[in-house]
Amino acid sequence: MAALxxxxxxxxxxxxxxxxxxxxxxxxxxxxxxxxxxxxxSLQDELAQADKDARRIKTRxxxxxxxxxxxxxxxxxxxxxxxxxxxxxxxxxxxxxxxxALWEDEWEQLRGECGTLSEEVLFLRESLAVTRAERAxxxxxxxxxxxxxxxxxxxxxxxxxxxxxAGMRPWPLTR
Numbered sequence: 223m224a225a226l227x228x229x230x231x232x233x234x235x236x237x238x239x240x241x242x243x244x245x246x247x248x249x250x251x252x253x254x255x256x257x258x259x260x261x262x263x264s265l266q267d268e269l270a271q272a273d274k275d276a277r278r279i280k281t282r283x284x285x286x287x288x289x290x291x292x293x294x295x296x297x298x299x300x301x302x303x304x305x306x307x308x309x310x311x312x313x314x315x316x317x318x319x320x321x322x323a324l325w326e327d328e329w330e331q332l333r334g335e336c337g338t339l340s341e342e343v344l345f346l347r348e349s350l351a352v353t354r355a356e357r358a359x360x361x362x363x364x365x366x367x368x369x370x371x372x373x374x375x376x377x378x379x380x381x382x383x384x385x386x387x388a389g390m391r392p393w394p395l396t397r
Contacts, residue, residue, distance in 0.1 A: 250263060
């Protein structure tokens with residue numbers, strides 16, 4: 223009986239649970255007439271159930287093995303991606319550290335230049351203030367000297383000629 227059911231299932235024409243149960247019951251009833259055949263059928267039924275359980279367990283085992291292999295592959299891929307990203311992150315961080323070091327050097331240089339320029343600006347402001355104060359203290363001196371030159375006119379020309387003929391400097395140094 224178990225062989226018949228197995229043959230039908232292997233032929234890709236599975237029996238419904240109701241049809242299989244009816245077939246088994248009909249077979250049992252026929253065998254009950256013969257007691258010895260009935261005991262043998264019971265053993266055959268147990269063997270068929272054990273085979274069915276073994277096939278079910280084997281099918282479950284294969285499904286679990288396939289799932290396990292799939293998950294192990296996925297885990298390996300994820301770990302490889304993590305390693306790749308770790309390396310990339312380390313590379314990026316190293317590059318950023320190098321850029322940051324360059325920027326810090328440039329910043330320090332610019333900071334030094336700013337300090338030097340600030341000192342120069344302060345010095346020039348002070349010099350300008352001193353120069354403006356000098357100009358403010360003698361506003362009429364250039365005008366007075368210009369007037370003196372204009373007034374000197376012919377007298378200065380004669381004095382220049384006399385000094386030059388005598389081998390002297392044209393104008394004495396008064397300072």
